[in-house]
Amino acid sequence: MRELASWMKERGPEGDIVLGTRCRLARNLRGIPFPEAANREQLREVLSQAAGVTPKLSPAGSFTFREMATMDALERELLVEEHLISPSHMQSPAHKAVILNDRHNISIMVNEEDHFRIQVLKPGLQLEEAWQRATRVDDLLEEHLDFAFDLKTGYLTSCPTNVGTALRASVMFHLPALRRVRKVQEVLGAVSKFGLTVRGLYGEGSDVYGNVYQLSNQITLGQSEEETIEHLARFTSQILHSERQAREYLLEKERRLTTEDWLYRSYGVLQNARILSSQEAMELLSDLKLGIDLGIIPHGDPELVKQLMVQIRAAHLQSIMGQPLPAQERDRLRASLVRDTLEKHMTKTQESR
Amino acid sequence: MLCDKCGQNEATVKFVQIENNKKTELHLCRDCAQGYTSFSPGFDLQQLLSSLFQSLSLGQKTAPAVAAKKCPTCGRTLGDIQQTGRLGCSSCYEVFREELSPVLRRLHGSGSHTGKVPARAFPRVHATRQMEELRKRLDECVRLEKYEEAARLRDELRLLEKELAGGEAR
Numbered sequence: 001m002r003e004l005a006s007w008m009k010e011r012g013p014e015g016d017i018v019l020g021t022r023c024r025l026a027r028n029l030r031g032i033p034f035p036e037a038a039n040r041e042q043l044r045e046v047l048s049q050a051a052g053v054t055p056k057l058s059p060a061g062s063f064t065f066r067e068m069a070t071m072d073a074l075e076r077e078l079l080v081e082e083h084l085i086s087p088s089h090m091q092s093p094a095h096k097a098v099i100l101n102d103r104h105n106i107s108i109m110v111n112e113e114d115h116f117r118i119q120v121l122k123p124g125l126q127l128e129e130a131w132q133r134a135t136r137v138d139d140l141l142e143e144h145l146d147f148a149f150d151l152k153t154g155y156l157t158s159c160p161t162n163v164g165t166a167l168r169a170s171v172m173f174h175l176p177a178l179r180r181v182r183k184v185q186e187v188l189g190a191v192s193k194f195g196l197t198v199r200g201l202y203g204e205g206s207d208v209y210g211n212v213y214q215l216s217n218q219i220t221l222g223q224s225e226e227e228t229i230e231h232l233a234r235f236t237s238q239i240l241h242s243e244r245q246a247r248e249y250l251l252e253k254e255r256r257l258t259t260e261d262w263l264y265r266s267y268g269v270l271q272n273a274r275i276l277s278s279q280e281a282m283e284l285l286s287d288l289k290l291g292i293d294l295g296i297i298p299h300g301d302p303e304l305v306k307q308l309m310v311q312i313r314a315a316h317l318q319s320i321m322g323q324p325l326p327a328q329e330r331d332r333l334r335a336s337l338v339r340d341t342l343e344k345h346m347t348k349t350q351e352s353r
Numbered sequence: 354m355l356c357d358k359c360g361q362n363e364a365t366v367k368f369v370q371i372e373n374n375k376k377t378e379l380h381l382c383r384d385c386a387q388g389y390t391s392f393s394p395g396f397d398l399q400q401l402l403s404s405l406f407q408s409l410s411l412g413q414k415t416a417p418a419v420a421a422k423k424c425p426t427c428g429r430t431l432g433d434i435q436q437t438g439r440l441g442c443s444s445c446y447e448v449f450r451e452e453l454s455p456v457l458r459r460l461h462g463s464g465s466h467t468g469k470v471p472a473r474a475f476p477r478v479h480a481t482r483q484m485e486e487l488r489k490r491l492d493e494c495v496r497l498e499k500y501e502e503a504a505r506l507r508d509e510l511r512l513l514e515k516e517l518a519g520g521e522a523r
Contacts, residue, residue, distance in 0.1 A: 030443055033427040037441035135469065142471045148443030149474060153457070154466030156443040160402065160453065161460055163446075165468035195462070222463025226486075 005082040005104035005121070008310050011303050012124015016293040017243050018236070019172040019212065019306060021122045022083065023130040025138050026114040026157045026166035030146040034158035035095075035111040043095035043111055050110040053144045054099050060137050061101040063108075068093030074324070077315035083121060085109055106137060113158050114166075116141065125236060127169060127229050134167075135225070154221060164221030167228055171236050176211040176290040177246035187242045188213065195219040196235060210282030210309060215239070247294060263291035271342055276335040281312045285338075304345055308338060356382035402438025405456050424448045480517045484510060 007020055028034060029049065032042050047067065054065040068076060068089065076090040084107040085098055099108040109117040118141070120133040141147075148156040154164035162168070178184045188198045199214045215235065217228045250259045266287035270276075276284075285305050292300035310316055312334050318325050321333055356364045362382035420432040429441030431449060440446065446453065458464050472479045487510045494503035 028443060031426070033442035034440065036437075036439055037427045037429060138469075139472065142473055146474065147471055149471050150443075150446060150466075151470070151475070151478060152465055153446055154468060156440075156446050158439050160438075160440065160456060163457065164461065164466045167468070219461045221457060221461035222465060222467060224468040227467075 003104075004307060004310060005084060007105045007121040007123045008082060009303065009307060010123040012122060012126055014125040014240060015123065016302065017174055017240055018125040019174055020083075020124065021126045021130045021172070022168075022170045023120050023127070023134040024168045024170075025118045025134050026155065026162050026168075027116040027118065027138065027141065027145075028148045028156060028158070029115050030148045032115065034114060036113070036158060038111075040095065046111055046115050047095065047097055049145060050097055050099060050108070050116070053141055056144055057099070057101075057137065057140050060133070060140055061103065061106060063099050063101050063106075065099050066097060068096040068098065074315055074318060078319055079107075081310055081313040081315050084119070086112060088112065106133065108137070108141075114162075116145075125171060125240075127171065127233050127236070131167070131169065131225060131229050161218070162220055165223070165225050165228065166220055167225050168216050168220075169229055169232050170214050170216035171232065173213045173215065173239060173243070174211055174286065174289060175213055175239070175243050176286050177250055178243050179211050181246050181249060183242070183246060184213075187239060188215070191215065191235065192218070194231070194235065196232065209279055210286045212282075212286075212309075247290075251294060259294075260296050263287050263294075263296055267291060267297055270338050272339070273335045275331045276312070276338060277331055278312055278314065278334065281334055281338060282309060285309050285312070299346055301345065304341070308341060311337065311341075354380050356380065358382070402456075403435055405459060406435040406438065406452070422449070477517065480513055484513050484517070487513070 012018065012020070029046060032038060032046060035043060035046070038046070051065045054063050057063045068085075071093070076085070076093065079085045079098065079100075080087055080090050082104065084100065084104060086109065089096055089098070089109050089112050095111055097110040099110065100106070105121045107119045107121075109119070118134050118137050120130045120137070122130045122133075150156060155166040157163050157166050175184060175187075178187055191198055195218045197216055197218045199216070200209070200212070215232065217232055219228070223231070249255075266284045270281075270284050270288060285308055288297065288300070289302050289305040289309075291297035292302045292305065311320060314330060317330055317334055317337065320337065325333060354364045356362050357379045358381055364380035364382055366381045420430065420435070422431045423429070424441055424445045425448070426444035427441035429445060431452060434440060434445070434449065440449075454464055470479045470482055487506055491503055491506045491510065494500070494506060
């Protein structure tokens with residue numbers, strides 16, 4: 001079976017609520033039009049510089065340069081599901097590439113909206129660490145590449161919403177208790193007033209499901225990277241606090257039984273269902289993760305649930321099964337994968353105790 | 354019709370999701386819909402940007418001559434940028450500086466970069482900014498009476514000052 005990206009397997013700080021952290025830096029080469037305005041030769045020139053610089057990244061890990069057009073559709077989709085490339089990078093692969101490290105927690109998209117988009121992914125809440133890695137990779141690139149930069153406007157980007165630091169830092173939250181008590185809007189609704197934004201699991205325009213929300217900074221000009229990280233961290237701790245309060249509320253004596261009943265029912269469906277759509281599976285896995293994190297459902301590994309949240313996605317499922325599957329088959333195999341994984345895992349943990 | 358999710362309240366929101374070319378429709382009540390909607394319903398960045406450009410950088414009197422102003426490097430006109438909300442290349446920032454600056458202020462609340470500076474391309478500015486940052490941290494350490502770390506930062510600062518003085522020729 002194909003190895004999952006490391007940041008999706010491991011547990012990180014505040015892992016009961018924060019699934020992962022991401023920092024993205026956009027960079028462009030001086031003198032070459034941005035990808036959207038560049039011609040074929042110019043795009044090839046960016047690719048060739050990217051391929052040439054890849055070996056120089058070795059102090060930060062072992063990196064491989066790959067053109068998107070040389071990958072098959074499934075492989076590209078797997079990378080999207082692991083957040084290593086964006087959906088748009090997959091959809092039109094011509095003259096695009098990705099530089100990936102072997103642990104699959106650093107990726108550099110080449111010729112996406114900007115010439116280079118450096119991304120660092122970390123499990124749990126690790127904003128400072130993710131930023132430090134990203135700036136390190138940026139330093140290594142800058143030793144060999146001429147980036148478009150201006151002292152007044154900062155790093156120049158295709159879209160004026162990214163100009164300046166060109167840093168987008170995101171925290172991926174799992175907020176099932178806030179959703180249960182219908183306070184998600186209240187807690188997250190105000191963030192836009194503070195220069196932050198909330199999105200669904202797969203970024204811009206994606207829907208929220210499985211109670212996974214992404215919080216990121218909106219402003220990139222006029223504040224330093226450290227300030228951006230600090231600001232986001234401050235908000236994150238607020239959200240953590242609210243979610244923990246909601247979880248305590250769900251465990252209070254007068255509603256504990258209702259909470260247990262709800263979470264055990266979801267667990268029961270996951271253990272027994274024969275057909276599962278990806279949306280239903282996400283909702284139920286979200287309940288299961290909460291049940292384990294709250295200590296209601298014993299012998300469970302929350303990280304296993306986090307992994308299942310990715311493995312039930314269409315491309316991962318097809319990769320595990322080793323063949324392309326029609327949608328209906330997928331729902332059947334998704335249910336069977338979930339059943340088998342839970343059965344194998346739960347008995348194993350029980351035996352070892 | 355009752356809500357597909359809770360089956361208790363009247364459904365007032367239709368939620369449509371398209372995944373892998375498969376369309377799923379859900380009829381939800383207001384409460385259940387809360388969890389499904391993304392937080393920027395109908396938010397179109399490109400449209401917003403282009404309207405920002407149009408209202409701020411040109412005002413009402415968009416003379417054709419102004420809209421035709423062109424970037425010599427990538428060939429994009431101000432009209433193109435207004436339409437797409439995207440710039441064509443790094444020179445565009447120079448060419449359309451005047452038209453861009455109110456847009457940047459509106460988007461970010463400020464017009465000046467205060468973050469990272471590339472070390473190789475701007476060695477002196479990079480070092481100066483690094484020193485400012487070190488001084489800030491040094492003051493903070495002294496305030497918090499973390500003298501050991503303060504001493505370490507002071508040494509680092511001295512080293513940088515020496516380096517900067519040595520590189521005066523650049």
